[in-house]
Amino acid sequence: MRKILIVDDDQKTRTLLKTYLEKNQYEVRLAHNGETFLAEFQRYFSELSLVILDVMLPDTDGFALCKEVRRRSNIPIIMLTASSDETDRVVGLELGADDYIAKPYSPRELLARIKAIHRRSGAESAGAPRYYRFVGFTLDSIERSVTDASGQLVALTGLDFQLLKYFVEHPGEILDRTVLCEQTRGRDAGPLDRSLDVQISRMRLRLNDTGKQPLLIKTVRGAGYVFSAEVSSSHA
Structure with missing residues (x-):
């Protein structure tokens, strides 16, 4: 079962995503701020298949966390950004994020993005050159x-x-x-x-x-x- 770490300061959003993704056969770890995210990442990073970072957090921002994750690992990153702010998306990608999703979004859309990243990272044809x-x-x-x-x-x-x-x-x-x-x-x-x-x-x-x-x-x-x-x- 693939394990995902999500940081978001909104408890309702965290609970909704955890419930939805677990119903779709993912194991989900949650963090409510940057400090708890980094602690969870340090504990589980070798087991994680993807992390999801909200840009706006109470003690830091998703950009700083993205930079720290990328310093330690090549694990895929999805950024959650403000719907009308292109700057957030560009900065996230420059720091090493693999994808972004604009707010407001549906759990179904996020699930589709997660599956697409996992499909791209894991689908290699057996007959293709190495x-x-x-x-x-x-x-x-x-x-x-x-x-x-x-x-x-x-x-x-x-x-x-x-x-x-x-x-x-x-x-x-x-x-x-x-x-x-x-x-x-x-x-x-x-x-x-x-x-x-x-x-x-x-x-x-x-x-x-x-x-x-x-x-x-x-x-x-x-x-x-x-x-x-x-x-x-x-x-x-």
């Missing part, structure tokens, strides 16, 4: 890791890894925003949604592809993005 290699980097689709030419791990969130994996599986193809969002988030992006752009900018930074003319992930104006590096793949 390793993808490009300009000194190696992506391991089983370990869900990326290493550079020196063998050092590249710090990527689960959502970053999923996006990069989709790129290396389709090198040289122009991939539009709709396709990329559907493949990594399970939904389309609205015309004002900058989350994909933020994610790609962050990934370029992680891969040292930050020049005025990026060499790995190129922007095709009006069309989308293309992964332009040569990619080789193998099962071993």
